[in-house]
Structures are given as structure tokens and as C-alpha cells.
Amino acid sequence: xLTGKTAVVTGSNSGIGLGVAQALAAAGADLxxxxxxDTPEDQALAESLAxxxxxxxxxxxxxxxxxADCRRLIEQAGRCDILVNNAGIQHVxxxxxxxxxxxxxxIAINLNSAFHTTAVALPMMRKAGWGRVVxxxxxxxxTASPYKSAYVAAKHGVVGLTKVxxxxxxxxxxxxxxxxxxxxxxxIVEKQIPDQMKTHNMSREDVIAKVMLQxxxxxxxxxxxxxxxxxxxxxxxxxxxxxxxxxxxxGGWTAL
Ligand code: NAD
Numbered sequence: 199x200l201t202g203k204t205a206v207v208t209g210s211n212s213g214i215g216l217g218v219a220q221a222l223a224a225a226g227a228d229l230x231x232x233x234x235x236d237t238p239e240d241q242a243l244a245e246s247l248a249x250x251x252x253x254x255x256x257x258x259x260x261x262x263x264x265x266a267d268c269r270r271l272i273e274q275a276g277r278c279d280i281l282v283n284n285a286g287i288q289h290v291x292x293x294x295x296x297x298x299x300x301x302x303x304x305i306a307i308n309l310n311s312a313f314h315t316t317a318v319a320l321p322m323m324r325k326a327g328w329g330r331v332v333x334x335x336x337x338x339x340x341t342a343s344p345y346k347s348a349y350v351a352a353k354h355g356v357v358g359l360t361k362v363x364x365x366x367x368x369x370x371x372x373x374x375x376x377x378x379x380x381x382x383x384x385x386i387v388e389k390q391i392p393d394q395m396k397t398h399n400m401s402r403e404d405v406i407a408k409v410m411l412q413x414x415x416x417x418x419x420x421x422x423x424x425x426x427x428x429x430x431x432x433x434x435x436x437x438x439x440x441x442x443x444x445x446x447x448x449g450g451w452t453a454l
Pocket of ligand 1: 208209210211212213214215232233234260261262263284285286287307308334335336337378379380381382383384385386387
């Protein structure tokens with residue numbers, strides 16, 4: 199259903215970004231995948247995605263903490279029918295101890311990058327006469343948790359940016375929405391488990407069940423395939439009137 203479209207997915211050499219890239223490629227889209235690294239593995243990943251799905255895939259290195267890199271990514275892609283703003287990082291600390299450099303990096307990568315990429319992509323979408331912006335926000339774009347000040351602020355910002363982008367493109371054949379995942383077991387979450395084990399003096403299993411999934415009424419992680427499927431749905435023609443909104447994939451977290 200996405201044959202002939204080119205999708206740019208930021209932060210897509212692992213986790214949710216990779217899952218979304220795979221789902222879009224399976225639906226026929228050509229891909230530009232991205233991270234801040236530039237390794238043989240990154241190039242090999244592009245080649246294997248192209249082979250698996252029979253689509254064109256390029257890896258473009260660009261650091262989403264840098265405005266000029268964000269803009270260069272879209273310019274270098276040359277075409278951007280689907281923009282998935284996914285790159286994101288996390289840091290957990292009480293507000294009064296939160297290091298300024300971590301705050302700045304989270305706001306830059308999780309929020310500002312989406313502003314820069316969207317600003318360059320929208321004229322391309324208008325010219326092409328079709329476009330989809332899918333922002334990967336979070337349940338933390340709609341609710342809060344202690345010790346995640348920068349992340350929660352950035353993700354609420356992404357939801358706000360999603361609404362404004364939708365309004366500014368409302369009369370164009372372009373939509374902009376945010377997917378709000380609950381916990382998905384990806385490297386960003388895996389990295390939080392040892393700290394949480396220490397903080398709560400709990401086993402890995404207990405941290406997962408009693409701390410992380412305690413907020414997720416289903417008691418299960420969401421999967422990268424489920425986030426990918428939601429992105430494909432938002433890119434489909436049936437979703438043409440869905441714009442400026444959030445879709446939670448969180449096992450009931452935000453219903454609580
Ligand atoms: P992840 O750590 O597996 O992936 C993050 C991706 O961003 C990686 O590909 C990484 O290379 C890339 N990245 C990091 N810094 C970058 C930079 N400076 N420039 C370019 N790329 C950079 O984590 P994930 O769980 O897949 O997270 C992806 C997105 O989903 C993030 O925005 C995250 O906030 C969001 N999210 C994740 C969860 C979850 O439970 N995993 C829940 C809600 C939202």
C-alpha cells in the first residue's frame with residue numbers, strides 16, 4: 199500500500215525505529231534509515247532491509263542532537279513522503295540533581311529534532327501532493343512519572359508540535375499524528391532495568407512486573423511490530439482524516 203513512497207525514519211538502527219522501518223518496507227515503502235553512528239553494521243542493516251523487502255534502502259548518518267544534521271538528513275534523502283520522528287533518549291534523575299547536559303540532550307533529540315526535520319519535509323510533501331508525519335511520542339507525552347522531567351517535558355512537547363503541524367497542513371493532503379507507546383522492551387528500556395533493580399532492591403523479573411508494567415494494565419510489553427503496524431495504518435489512505443491526534447499503544451496505561 200506504500201509502494202512508490204519514501205519514508206525517512208530517524209533513529210532507526212534499533213528498537214521501535216527499526217520495527218517501524220521494517221513495517222513500512224513490508225508495506226512497500228522505500229526507506230531512509232538513520233542514526234548518529236556510521237558503522238559497517240549500519241550499512242549492512244540497510245542492505246538486509248532492502249533484500250528482505252525488495253525496496254530501496256539508504257542509511258544516512260545524522261546526529262539528531264544537531265539542528266543542521268536534522269535538516270541535512272531530509273535534504274540528503276531528497277524525497278520524504280513519510281517522516282517518522284522516532285529518535286529518542288532517556289535519563290532518570292530527581293529534578294534537583296538532573297544534569298543540565300542530559301536535559302539539553304533529551305530536549306534536542308526527543309523534541310527539537312522533530313521541529314527541524316518537519317520544517318524541511320513539509321515543503322517536499324506539499325510539492326509531492328501527499329505526506330504523512332508520524333511522531334513517536336510516548337505515554338509520557340500524556341502522563342508523567344517522577345524522575346523523568348526532561349523526557350516527559352519533551353514528549354508533551356512532541357504532542358503539542360503534532361497538533362500544530364496538523365493544523366498547518368489541515369487543508370493539504372498531509373496528516374500528522376503521534377503514536378504514544380507504553381513500555382516496549384527495547385534497548386532504551388533494557389538500560390533502565392539495572393538502575394531500577396538497585397533503586398528498588400528488586401530482581402529483574404520484579405522490576406519488570408511490579409515497577410514497569412505496574413503502569414500497564416495489560417501486564418505485557420507492547421511490541422515494535424505493534425508500533426510498526428500502527429504507523430502503517432496512519433500512513434494508509436483510510437487514515438487520511440486522522441490528523442492532530444495521538445494513538446496510544448500502551449495496554450491501557452492512559453485509561454487508568
Ligand atoms: P532505542 O534506544 O532502541 O532506539 C533509539 C534510537 O534512536 C536508536 O536507533 C538510536 O541509535 C537513535 N538515536 C539516539 N540518539 C540519536 C541521535 N543523537 N541521533 C540520531 N539517532 C539517535 O529506544 P526505543 O525504545 O526504540 O525508542 C525509540 C523511540 O520510542 C524514542 O523516541 C522513545 O522515547 C520512544 N518510546 C519508547 C518506549 C519504550 O518503552 N521503549 C516507550 C514510549 C516511547
